[in-house]
Amino acid sequence: MRNNTAGSITNFMEGVRHRNRAQKEFQQAVGEWAHDVFPWVSQNPAYQGHNLSARMTEPDRIIIFRVTWEDDNGRFQVNKGYRVQHSNAIGPYKGGLRFHPNVNLSILKFLAFEQVFKNSLTGLPMGGAKGGANFDPKGKSDGEIMRFCQSFMNELYRHIGPFTDVPAGDIGVGAREISYLFGQYKRLSNTFTGVLTGKGLSFGGSEIRVEATGYGTVYFMEDMLRHQKKSIEGKTCLVSGSGNVAIYATEKLIQHGAKPVTLSDSGGFIHDPDGITQEKLAWVKDLKEKRRGRISEYADEFGVRHYPGERPWSVPCDLAFPCATQNEINGDEAETLIRNGCEGVAEGANMGSDADAIAVYRKARILYGCPKAANAGGVAVSGLEMAQNSMRMSWSRKELNQHLGDIMRGIHERCVEYGSEPDGYVDYLRGANIAGFRKVADALIAYGTSA
Numbered sequence: 001m002r003n004n005t006a007g008s009i010t011n012f013m014e015g016v017r018h019r020n021r022a023q024k025e026f027q028q029a030v031g032e033w034a035h036d037v038f039p040w041v042s043q044n045p046a047y048q049g050h051n052l053s054a055r056m057t058e059p060d061r062i063i064i065f066r067v068t069w070e071d072d073n074g075r076f077q078v079n080k081g082y083r084v085q086h087s088n089a090i091g092p093y094k095g096g097l098r099f100h101p102n103v104n105l106s107i108l109k110f111l112a113f114e115q116v117f118k119n120s121l122t123g124l125p126m127g128g129a130k131g132g133a134n135f136d137p138k139g140k141s142d143g144e145i146m147r148f149c150q151s152f153m154n155e156l157y158r159h160i161g162p163f164t165d166v167p168a169g170d171i172g173v174g175a176r177e178i179s180y181l182f183g184q185y186k187r188l189s190n191t192f193t194g195v196l197t198g199k200g201l202s203f204g205g206s207e208i209r210v211e212a213t214g215y216g217t218v219y220f221m222e223d224m225l226r227h228q229k230k231s232i233e234g235k236t237c238l239v240s241g242s243g244n245v246a247i248y249a250t251e252k253l254i255q256h257g258a259k260p261v262t263l264s265d266s267g268g269f270i271h272d273p274d275g276i277t278q279e280k281l282a283w284v285k286d287l288k289e290k291r292r293g294r295i296s297e298y299a300d301e302f303g304v305r306h307y308p309g310e311r312p313w314s315v316p317c318d319l320a321f322p323c324a325t326q327n328e329i330n331g332d333e334a335e336t337l338i339r340n341g342c343e344g345v346a347e348g349a350n351m352g353s354d355a356d357a358i359a360v361y362r363k364a365r366i367l368y369g370c371p372k373a374a375n376a377g378g379v380a381v382s383g384l385e386m387a388q389n390s391m392r393m394s395w396s397r398k399e400l401n402q403h404l405g406d407i408m409r410g411i412h413e414r415c416v417e418y419g420s421e422p423d424g425y426v427d428y429l430r431g432a433n434i435a436g437f438r439k440v441a442d443a444l445i446a447y448g449t450s451a
């Protein structure tokens with residue numbers, strides 16, 4: 001990187017840190033983006049002189065609100081609700097809702113920022129947003145979840161709409177929560193529209209949406225391997241998490257002949273050296289989706305080891321799929337992965353790897369499917385759910401799976417276009433950052449000061 005570009009990044013990041021004090025995840029996301037985008041802009045004069053870096057790192061607006069709800073003992077509880085509408089430059093705001101006790105403004109701002117470029121990469125007309133609450137769904141009854149979702153929507157409904165902002169699920173927000181949220185929106189607005197995605201199939205949902213993020217992450221890994229004339233068959237794979245993304249990434253790995261050997265949750269991970277089979281995964285789906293149990297129960301059921309409080313990255317593998325939460329692989333763990341033979345990482349989770357880990361992957365020149373690219377399948381099928389809602393029709397599972405595969409291939413091609421190096425190595429993160437940036441930048445330049 002030339003010295004004057006490095007200097008501009010340092011100055012810019014000083015301003016970002018000053019304006020977004022104590023928001024370390026947001027600073028981390030912007031820093032990683034600037035590292036790739038600034039050098040490209042310095043070589044492309046058409047993108048200079050519009051102050052795009054400042055315009056793209058300040059959200060359009062942030063809504064913060066109180067959510068009061070009644071627990072099963074008749075006590076009033078209070079949580080903090082958020083919606084970060086980062087940019088609608090290329091389409092209505094779009095991005096998930098997260099219910100988790102560690103939700104704060106920094107995490108939602110980083111997620112909304114990344115969502116803008118991820119959505120741009122899909123090629124579909126969607127802006128970027130993220131929202132949620134510091135509400136912990138664990139241990140809550142169905143009635144409590146319903147009352148919380150209804151109260152959350154009592155405020156959120158003023159700020160969203162099928163042409164304004166279309167939320168979806170994320171950590172702690174699955175089919176059950178989306179149904180309660182959608183029901184309340186419908187009641188408050190007296191409209192039936194595609195205002196949320198991830199809906200049930202009987203009321204406007206799309207086939208493949210539940211599976212899309214996990215399947216798409218595996219498709220992206222296969223695209224990266226295919227580019228190197230390799231295949232996923234027979235590869236030993238580590239998966240973290242045991243929620244929506246982890247379950248369907250594992251399912252696709254099994255279907256395509258790979259051998260997933262780990263799953264985790266916030267209590268630790270299980271290692272099944274014989275491989276997680278479709279039958280065992282069906283048991284996990286029931287455990288997590290119906291019984292809402294802990295992954296440690298897998299160890300008792302199938303006679304394997306559970307490692308309490310640990311993450312799976314010390315297990316030898318060919319490929320790794322972080323699918324739980326942000327910053328779950330650090331620099332040391334990345335070194336361990338590579339020392340043990342790992343040749344590729346594809347992130348189902350957002351910001352699964354921290355900045356040190358990414359530097360390790362880049363240095364070792366292993367395949368690194370960054371989240372903006374690798375987990376874009378979920379939002380892509382959400383975009384297709386919006387299209388189906390607008391047309392008042394639905395496509396078949398086969399057609400949607402085909403669309404998902406095509407979209408992931410398109411994202412891979414855009415990453416290769418902008419991330420290829422002279423020796424043939426593809427820096428997928430750089431490719432995703434620049435390709436995602438370019439489309440949004442073109443729109444901002446066209447709008448002038450209106451955006």
Ligand code: NDP
Pocket residue numbers: 169170171172173174213241242243244245246264265266267323324325326348349350375376378379
């Ligand atoms: P779920 O709530 O279905 O599952 C989350 C999983 O991650 C659970 O197993 C959970 O364990 C684990 N987890 C959460 N927080 C932590 C933590 N601090 N430490 C260890 N494990 C943790 O969420 P999703 O599967 O939907 O989302 C997972 C990731 O994928 C997130 O980063 C999300 O942003 C990203 N993503 C999701 C998309 C989607 O379509 N759902 C789309 C694109 C990205 P526990 O139950 O113990 O909390």
